[in-house]
Amino acid sequence: MDERTTGEEERTTQADLGRAGTAVKEGVVRSLKGLNEIEAAIVDLVRNTVADTLKLTADVTGMSINLSSEVIKGAIRATEEVGTGLTQSAKGVTKGVIMGVSDVGGDIATVANRVVKGVVKGAAEVGADISLVARRAIDGAIEAGKEVGANSEEID
Numbered sequence: 186m187d188e189r190t191t192g193e194e195e196r197t198t199q200a201d202l203g204r205a206g207t208a209v210k211e212g213v214v215r216s217l218k219g220l221n222e223i224e225a226a227i228v229d230l231v232r233n234t235v236a237d238t239l240k241l242t243a244d245v246t247g248m249s250i251n252l253s254s255e256v257i258k259g260a261i262r263a264t265e266e267v268g269t270g271l272t273q274s275a276k277g278v279t280k281g282v283i284m285g286v287s288d289v290g291g292d293i294a295t296v297a298n299r300v301v302k303g304v305v306k307g308a309a310e311v312g313a314d315i316s317l318v319a320r321r322a323i324d325g326a327i328e329a330g331k332e333v334g335a336n337s338e339e340i341d
Contacts, residue, residue, distance in 0.1 A: 191323045224277045228274055231256055231281025236288040245291040253300050263305040271313045275304050279325030289335040294335075297326045315318075 209320050242248040260278045264271040280325060286296045301322045308318035330336075 220273065224273065227260075227274055227277030228281040228284070231260075231278050232285040232288065232291045235282050235285025236245065239286065239289040239291060245286070245289055249286045249291045249296050250299050253286075253296055254303055255274075256282055257300065257303040257307050260304075261311060264311075271308060271311065272317050276319040276325035276328075277309070279322040280329040281305055281325075283326060283329035284333060287329070287335075293330070293333065301326055 235249070235256060237250055238252055239245050256278060260274050261271065264274055279297075281298045283293050283297050287293050301319070304322040305315055305319045308315050
């Protein structure tokens with residue numbers, strides 16, 4: 186009887202471990218999908234805000250540089266307020282700014298350069314991981330360039 190009870194307990198324990206592993210996997214997948222949705226929402230918000238604002242000015246290039254700076258500052262303040270997320274939002278903000286400028290025919294090469302530099306500078310000011318933030322911002326610039334049909338030399 187003891188051997189049978191021990192065998193049943195082992196099967197029950199293995200089943201519980203299997204369920205725990207499945208639950209963790211499913212939770213991680215949901216979280217990652219949620220992060221992708223958040224990033225897409227950031228891109229859309231920034232893109233639309235930038236494009237709508239630039240439609241009101243004749244000096245798209247000059248205004249886009251100033252606007253990019255303000256958008257970056259706003260994103261950094263938001264992440265400070267929430268307490269996390271600059272590394273995540275760097276890509277979305279960068280991508281959104283470039284795509285918004287592209288939507289109104291602005292100089293995406295200049296803006297891409299300035300946005301990446303601005304995000305890195307902002308990360309340094311708040312003590313974030315500069316290398317990770319820089320990588321995410323560069324990824325955002327590359328993705329934006331691909332989506333708006335720019336070649337890689339334009340965004341360098």
